[in-house]
Amino acid sequence: MKKVFFVGADVSKEKIDFCFLTSVENVKPKFVTLPNDTETIKAYFHPFIKDDIFIAFEYTNNYHLPLQSALSDLKIKYSALSPAKTSYFLKHLTLQKSDITDAYGLALYCRIFKSDLNPSTYNHEYNLIKSYNSTILLLSKIQTQLKNFKKSQDFVADTELSEIIKSLTVQVQKTQEKLKLIAFEILKSFVPNCEQIIKENKGFGIDLALNLFPQLHFNRAKSEKQFISFLGLSPRIYESGSSVHKSPKINKRGSSAIRRVLFLTALVSSRYNAKFKQRYETLVSKGKNKKVALVAVMCAIVRYLKSLFPLNENYINESLYHTHAG
Known part of the structure; x- marks a missing residue:
């Protein structure tokens, strides 16, 4: 008979805290901490592939990708949630905030709303394009900052400094255009x-x-x-x-x-x-x-x-x- 698990995962750069709940409410939760490493996560969750298990975690920059990749390889259902959506639920549970309380809150969220959660998927190409877009957006912000900085320094900067700022702005723009072309080639590989x-x-x-x-x-x-x-x-x-x-x-x-x-x-x-x-x-x-x-x-x-x-x-x-x- 399949066992049923609702798992919440609090992801950080170095480690992931997991909380396991079952469909029986009076059973105490189980807490496990694993390093944020794809192979370690796969080895731990491999025995669960025959069970009815669903894992919920929040997007955390790119720190959740090793977990997402491991669960996808094992074909374990999971949902990557927006922190903006879950934060109110977690704050309602307790005034305390820690990795353990967040993991428990996400497990509880998973158990309550599982029927409403759409399983997420992992795709390397999608995440790579997303990373390029984030870098391009960052360079756009840097361009704006350099432009505003140059204006603020016009009354005190000499010719040499002005040329350096101008050169830096041009270099950032060229780098941005180069990244766009690389990303577009990646996009053409699947579109x-x-x-x-x-x-x-x-x-x-x-x-x-x-x-x-x-x-x-x-x-x-x-x-x-x-x-x-x-x-x-x-x-x-x-x-x-x-x-x-x-x-x-x-x-x-x-x-x-x-x-x-x-x-x-x-x-x-x-x-x-x-x-x-x-x-x-x-x-x-x-x-x-x-x-x-x-x-x-x-x-x-x-x-x-x-x-x-x-x-x-x-x-x-x-x-x-x-x-x-x-």
């Missing part, structure tokens, strides 16, 4: 038609491809409505009684970087892309706010691109459960 999509649609660029296409590719199982909500573009209703009725706004639960790129794409597409220009102008002519019309264009772009990433028979085998231990 071969990404270059064609960009060429055939005015307003679409490499930034949109790098940020949005990996999400479209690895989330093909989601419907259009689910994916738009996943990106944080679905309306958030705020009402209370008969007196509080705020205007609907997008929920902003997804990646702000993707929404930023989508907004800029919508801004250009609403002027130069016939597919979306008419929709924008129609909404504005009906009295819609220009920002509201742009959000509608953002959603239209997502729906259009979603149609180019259909769910096929090989999706589960080739993409969703593709794992890589590297």
Whole structure:
């Protein structure tokens, strides 16, 4: 007979604290601490592969990747949760915060909400693209900081220092462009038609491809409505009684970087892309706010691109459960 386990994992750089709960409420929890190492985690959890086990943990930069990779190799179900979503639950349980209490809270969260948790998957290519995008975004912030710093030093800096700052800014920009080209080659390895999509649609660029296409590719199982909500573009209703009725706004639960790129794409597409220009102008002519019309264009772009990433028979085998231990 299969044993049932609900496991919470508190991940840190050096170690992972696990809390094991069963379906029986009066059974004491079991706590285990393991080094954050893929092979060690695989060796420990290998005896559990025949049991009904589900593990929940929070995204922690990239420290959760060894755990994610190990569980994927063992085909153990797990869910990588957003800390913003679980923090309120954990704070409600206790005022104390430690690795042990967090692991217990996540195990309890897993046991209570297991039916509502969607199993996560690990994919090396997706995480690699994500890492490149994070680095590119970091360099963009550095460029802005250098630009602002140069302005603040104009009254005191000499020619030599100004040239050094200027040279550094150019070098950062060149490095950013180089990273984009490398990341785009990686993207083309699993989305071969990404270059064609960009060429055939005015307003679409490499930034949109790098940020949005990996999400479209690895989330093909989601419907259009689910994916738009996943990106944080679905309306958030705020009402209370008969007196509080705020205007609907997008929920902003997804990646702000993707929404930023989508907004800029919508801004250009609403002027130069016939597919979306008419929709924008129609909404504005009906009295819609220009920002509201742009959000509608953002959603239209997502729906259009979603149609180019259909769910096929090989999706589960080739993409969703593709794992890589590297």
